[in-house]
Structures are given as C-alpha cells and as structure tokens.
Amino acid sequence: MIDMSIGLGTGKILTVLALNAHHHQLCPVAPGLQDLHCMAVSVADSWTGESIAAFLDRLIASAGRPAAYLKDGGTDLQKAIHLLGAQGLASPCIDDISHVIANLLKWWYQDHPLFETFLSACGRVSGKLKQTVLACLAPPKVQTKARFMNVHRLIRWAEQLLRLSPAGGARKGSTLSKLRACLDRLPSCRAFIKRFRDDAVPLLECQKIFKARGLSHSTIAQCEPFIQAIGSSPVRREFVAYLQNQLQIAAKLGLDHIGLPVTSDPIESLFGLGKFHGTGEIKDANRIALRLPALCGTPTRAEAEQVIKISVAEEQQITGRFTSLVKQRREVLPHPDRLESLSTEQAGTHLELIASAKNRENNGKILYIPISYKETHGPQLQCQTGHG
Template sequence: MPHFTSVINWSLRIGLGLLQQVAPIDVPWMAIIDHSIDVGTKKALVVLRVPLAALALRGAALRLEDCQCIGLVVAETVNAKTVAQQLKAIFARAGLPSAITKDSDATLNKGVRLWMDQAQTTVALTEDLGHVMASALKAQFEPTEHYKRFTTLATKAAKALRQTDLAFLVPPKLRSKGRFLSVAKLARWGEKMLEVMAVKGRAKKGSTLARLRAFITAFATTAVTVSQLMEILKNKGLDPHTEAQCRQLAEHLPADSRVKQRFCLWLDHHSAIQRHLTDLPLIVSSDILESLFGHFKYILERSPQADMNRTTLLLPALCGNPDQATLANALANASHGDLVAWETAQIPIPSARKGQHSLPPIKAKKREILRSNNGPISTS
C-alpha cells in the first residue's frame, strides 16, 4: 500500500498536469474568476472555464465536474495591475472567453477592465447575483435602528436558549463576514419566533419582539423573496422564461424597496447580455467557485501549517471529470521535479521567511560579536 505522502504527491502532480494541458476549446465558454479567502499572507486567483451550454445540459446548478480550472496564481500582492497581468497569461493559453462572471470586488473589476484595455478586446461582464443581492440587502437594512435591535435580540436569544429544552429555537449564527449572503435564514427565524410568540400569554405585551413585529415581517418578506429569486436563477440560469418568472416574483417587494430597484437594474442589464450572447440560459452565479474554495479549505484545515503552498494544485484536481487517459497523461507530464520547480516559481516566500533567509547564521554572528569585543578568538 502506498504511503499517504505518495498519494498527496500524485494528486498534486495530477493538478499540475491538468493545468499544463489547458488549451483553447472550440465551444463558447464563460470564465468564472475570484480570489480565495486569505490563507496566511497569500491569496489565490482562480479562473474556471465553464461551457455556456453546461447549465442547460445539467438542468440544475453547476457542479465541479462541469468546470475546468484554467488558471491558478498565488500571490501576496493583489491589485488591478497584478490581476491584469495574470489574466493576460491565463487567457493567452486558454483562449478568449465569451463572458466573465465575477463578484463586485473593486480590485477584480479594475483588473478585468485593465486587461481588456491592454488586450484591446471586449468581453461581456456579468456580476454574481448572490453578491449583488447581499449588497442591496445590506444597504437597505443594516443602517436602520430596527435591524440593529433585531440582531441584538437574536444574539441574546442564542445565549439564553443554548443547552436548554428550547435549543431548537436558537437563531442561526450571525457571520461577521458575508452576513447578508445567508440572511434569509435569520429572516425565517424571525418569522418562526413571531408565530411561536403569537399565542396569547407567551410574550409580554410591549416586548421587544412585539415592537419589532412590523419590521421582522417586512424584513422576512424581502429576504425570502430574494432567496426565491436566487434559487430560480442559480438553478435554471437567466433566459426569457426565468426573466418573466423573476419579474413576477419581484412584484411582491414594495415599490420603494432598494432591493427591488437594484434587482430590476441587474435583471435589465443581464437580460440584454443574455439575448446578445446566447440562446441558452446564462450563468449568473459564481457559487461554484465558493464550493471549490470550501472543498480546498476543508483539506487545508487538516494541514499543520495553514499557509498556501503547492497544495493549491489540488484545486485543478478537484475540477472536471477527467477520464483515465487524461489522468495518466497528467501524471506522465508532471514529475516531482516539476512540482518543486512550480512551487519555486509560483509560490512567493512570506516576508517573515525572507527576513530569516537574509540573516547570517547564528554561530557566525556570535563569533563576529565576540571578535569585536575581545579581539581574535583562539581556535586551539
């Protein structure tokens, strides 16, 4: 039976081999790009290639086997210029996409537009629906006093209900980052608590929950409607049929709702892109990249050193559905020496380690100090 380190090295060689096999394809495709979460001092820019027909063929949300990792760059410095340089190298090898899907990150936006300017080309740009809706929900609700009181109430309820007979009523955990990406769970909890406390005698008259009833109802209606809109578009894509469904569903939101206004603007813009680009449903979500990062994070958590190194080559290996011949070819064309060479060229040395490498050996430094204080050191 092979040692586990051998299995790890084989997996990394497959990832490197698959990256080296990237080449242009004949069918129209979309690039989904994003930066990973910070691991240590580094971030990884990952670019996935997804055929425009993938969503229609699957009939449901994308899965990792529908994608190919065509770009992987690990860096400590991330700005528009570095993103543009990285995309130039990736698309020179993989060919030009028909469209690029990304979130609303300013660095990615500037980097993609800088790359297009430098390449003197134009590619359709689509915004990830989940991040757009999260930003709209945040803009509408987070500044309000009612929302702050509601989240405070949820935090107190969680502390009071844990490890009690009523633990099934504990609210969902409030995330510090990306809270509004999953805020529908909190909204549904609020609705549930209103139902539980609606029975006479269960809540004091004039309680905080009672005073927040109107806000919770409006908040839940908005968040749940947004969740339904995203479920349709993430699973079926955007085409004339789903556009009509979503416009009808959006009518449930108040006319002055910021969320409704932002969604309608997004829908108008992306419907025009879909009509110009393809007859197929348009992919409007980058969730598949979040799924890939989730798989990688789970693997990385088992590592004693939480830092990005050549283990990032697992990302290409987690994508697609390569056959035996493709895997054999990837292994044959990526040796252990190639792994070492790739790591040396691609993985930047952390600043702290650079400082360590520049220091003279401890013994030599000690001898130098003694020599300066006491004169020549006898070696006899």
C-alpha cells in the same frame, strides 16, 4: 468565473475557472464542479486591479479570451476587467446573482434603525437559549463578513421563533414562559422582520430559478410574480435594472433564449473543498491552490494513471520551490535564532498554474497544466469578435 480566497499567512489565491457558456442548453441544473475546468490558479501576497489584469492578460495569451467574465462585486476584479478593456481585450462582465441580492438588501437595510437592534437581540437570545432545554431553538450562525449573504436565515428563524410565543398569558414555569424570558428585544422587531422577509423571500425565489436555469426571457417571465411581490419598490426597481442589464449581455452572447449563467457558487464550493482536502491543520495558500485543478471536471483514466506515475521525489521537486508554512513552522519553532528568516524570505516563491500555451515561456516559477477547454462536450459559443 473568477474569485479570490485566502489561507493562513500572506497568500491570497486567485482562481479562474472555465464554464461552457451554453451550459443551460446542455444541462437542466445549475453548474457544478464537474462542469468546470480550472484554467489558472495563482497565489500572491496581495492582489490589485493592475496585478489581476496582468495575470489575466497572460492567461488570455495562452488560452484565449473568454466570452464573458462571471464574478462577484469585488472592486479589484472590476478594475482588472476595465483595464483589460482599455487594452482592447474587453469581454462582457456578468454579476453573480447572490452577491447582487445581498448588496441590494445591504443597501436598503444596513442603516435601518432596527437592524442593529435585531442583530444584537439575536446574539443575546442565542446566549440565553444555549445550554438549556431550549437549545434546539438557538439561531443559525451567520458570519459577520458578507453578513447580508445569509441574514435572511436569521430573519426566517426569528419569524418562526416568534410564532412559538402567541399573544396571551403563559403559565409560570411552563416552557412557553421560559422561552419568553429568552426573547430579549426580539418581539419589538416584528415589523422589521416582516418588512425584510417581504423583500428577501421573493428575491431568493428568483435566485433559485436563475441559478438552476440561467437568466433568459423565459426565466424572467417565470419570476415575474415574485418580482412583483417584492415589498420595497426601490429594491424591486434596482433588481429589475440588474435583470435588464444582464439580459442585454445574454442577448449579445446569443443566450437570451437559452439562459445566461449567473451564479459563481461552484468557485466558492471549490475553495471550501480545497481547504478541507489534503491541507491538514495549517491551511497554507500554496498547498490549497495546488489541489484546486484536481477538484474540477471529471478526470479521465489516462490522467489518473499519469498522476499515479508521479514519484514522491518528483512531487517534492515541484512543491519544494514554493513557500510552505508547514516547512517554516518546522524550521523556526525548534530554533529561535531563525525567527528573522521569516521576514527575509525571497519574493516570487508563490504558486502559479496556467493552462498550457502553444508556445510555453521559459519561466521556472510557472507550472503549466494541460487543460484544453475546447475538448469539452456540447457546442462552443462563437461570438462575432471570434473569441470562444
């Protein structure tokens, strides 16, 4: 499971987590952080397909080749996996279902003539409702980045809000009349709202099933009524094509009757937790990345005791070699003459964590974390190529 996240400053965090491919055989619910092991974390000023491929190549040399990659639709990640395949290190690529559905809705609706009208109306309605007696009816907040991951929440809200204003007159000064004064152009978007809902709701019902039980012959059969209920035939056709493609990967891995994991939600949760716990006001990428491995899996008593024994001096010795926004802030703000030092920081001062190798490189910039995914519970996937 691979993804990237950002903190403050130039650092961008690349994280690789390991999930047992047989998770849905071992557990009846969607995978969580307790089911994952952090295999590698690295911070860089920027990531390209080439640099990601080089990093994964080092990880493969240390921990072995994965049965498959699970990722979102990022082009850099896609290019990296393609480059590894060209080097003879190919593994199947599983596309996260949330991003697939969001991209389907984006492909079909972003150029719809009423889409921007709907979003603008939602913004104006929000402004009119806030700081009034009707504030509880304000729309949910939807980020502009990755908008189609959450735009269905706005659709559901708008549909419910319009139900509060049925046809007919409203007494002057009544709550209904006040609400209608706030609706802006939302009533003119009723047809668009219904059309979007007819596509999004069945897709999201399928998403719930596949996230919880994985993608298999049985879960596809369970989702068939929802698939047939998708309103737009092009959207339905593209979604079926995605399912068939992923089912072929599941069959190749021997998981088509068990359930192929198709959600990368845990890694998104990991980034959220990493930015919240122990980072303080300044969300330094290196500081965040250093904590990510500890938030995965369930630590043993021996591991907890090992952490307790680490002294403050040892901790500072490890973390002191990496670029720190907090340290830079303390050094520069009281000393204006040191401003130029921010542009002359030496390269190669970012954090990198890699699961322990049998033969460790003599590289002072890399910290090795003793993770052995082979010790996890349950049967291990063995492919014909021999990698686990």
